[in-house]
Amino acid sequence: MPAQSPSDRPYVLILYYSRFGATRALAERLSAGAASIAGMDARLRTVPPVSPTCEAVDPEVPSEGAVYASLDDLRHASGLALGSPTRFGNMAAPLKYFIDSTSELWLSGALIDKPATAFTSTSSLHGGQETTLVSMLLPLLHHGMVYAGVPYSETALMHTQGGGTPYGVSHVAGTRSDRPLDEHERELAFAQGARLARLALALEKSRGDKS
Numbered sequence: 001m002p003a004q005s006p007s008d009r010p011y012v013l014i015l016y017y018s019r020f021g022a023t024r025a026l027a028e029r030l031s032a033g034a035a036s037i038a039g040m041d042a043r044l045r046t047v048p049p050v051s052p053t054c055e056a057v058d059p060e061v062p063s064e065g066a067v068y069a070s071l072d073d074l075r076h077a078s079g080l081a082l083g084s085p086t087r088f089g090n091m092a093a094p095l096k097y098f099i100d101s102t103s104e105l106w107l108s109g110a111l112i113d114k115p116a117t118a119f120t121s122t123s124s125l126h127g128g129q130e131t132t133l134v135s136m137l138l139p140l141l142h143h144g145m146v147y148a149g150v151p152y153s154e155t156a157l158m159h160t161q162g163g164g165t166p167y168g169v170s171h172v173a174g175t176r177s178d179r180p181l182d183e184h185e186r187e188l189a190f191a192q193g194a195r196l197a198r199l200a201l202a203l204e205k206s207r208g209d210k211s
C-alpha cells in the first residue's frame with residue numbers, strides 16, 4: 001500500500017478541531033515543526049462543527065483556518081497528529097465524529113504502523129489535559145498506529161508552568177481563551193511535530209523494506 005497518493009509528496013496530517021483558536025495555534029506550531037524535517041511535508045486539516053439541527057449544512061470551506069479533512073487526507077498520510085480542545089476531560093465531538101467515520105480505513109488497515117501523536121488546549125491548568133490526550137490515543141491504537149508523545153529530552157517539559165505533557169503537547173488558554181502559546185508550549189509543539197515527521201520517515205522506510 002503506498003504511503004501517499006502518487007502525485008503527492010509524503011506528508012504528516014495535522015488534524016484538529018478548534019472553536020476559539022487555541023488548538024489551532026498549537027496545530028500550526030506542530031505543522032511548522034513537521035515541515036522542518038527534510039523529505040516530509042505537513043498537511044493541516046480541520047473538521048466541521050457538529051450541530052443538533054439535523055438539517056444543518058456546513059459550507060464546504062470553513063471561514064477560517066485549515067480546510068476540512070477528507071478520508072483520503074488520512075488514508076495517504078505517513079503520520080498523524082490529532083488535536084482537540086478539552087471538553088469535560090475528553091476530546092470534542094466534531095473530532096470524534098470524524099474519527100467515527102474512519103471504519104473503512106480500519107478495515108483496510110490503512111493506518112497500521114504509522115506514527116501518531118495528540119495535542120490539546122484547556123482553559124484551566126488541571127482541567128483534564130492528560131485525559132483528553134489519552135481519549136485521542138485510544139482510537140489511534142485501534143487503528144494500529146504507533147503512538148509517540150514528547151520525550152523528557154525536551155527540557156521544556158521540566159520547566160513549563162503552563163501546558164506540555166509527555167503524552168503530547170498542551171496549552172493553557174485561560175478562562176477567556178486569550179492566553180497565547182508561551183515559550184515552552186511553542187517549543188514543545190514544534191519538537192512534537194518534528195518528531196512525528198522523523199518517525200514517519202523512518203517507519204515509512206521500514207514498511208517499504210518489508211515489501
Ligand SMILES: Cc1cc2nc3c(=O)[nH]c(=O)nc-3n(C[C@H](O)[C@H](O)[C@H](O)COP(=O)(O)O)c2cc1C
Nearest residue numbers: 018019020021022023085088089122123124127173
Ligand atoms: C463544552 C465545553 C467543555 C469544556 N471542558 C473543559 C474542561 O473539562 N477543562 C478545561 O480546562 N476547559 C474546558 N473547556 C474549555 C476549552 O477546553 C478551552 O477553552 C480550550 O482552550 C478551547 O480551545 P480552542 O480555542 O481550540 O477552541 C470546555 C469548553 C467547552 C465549550
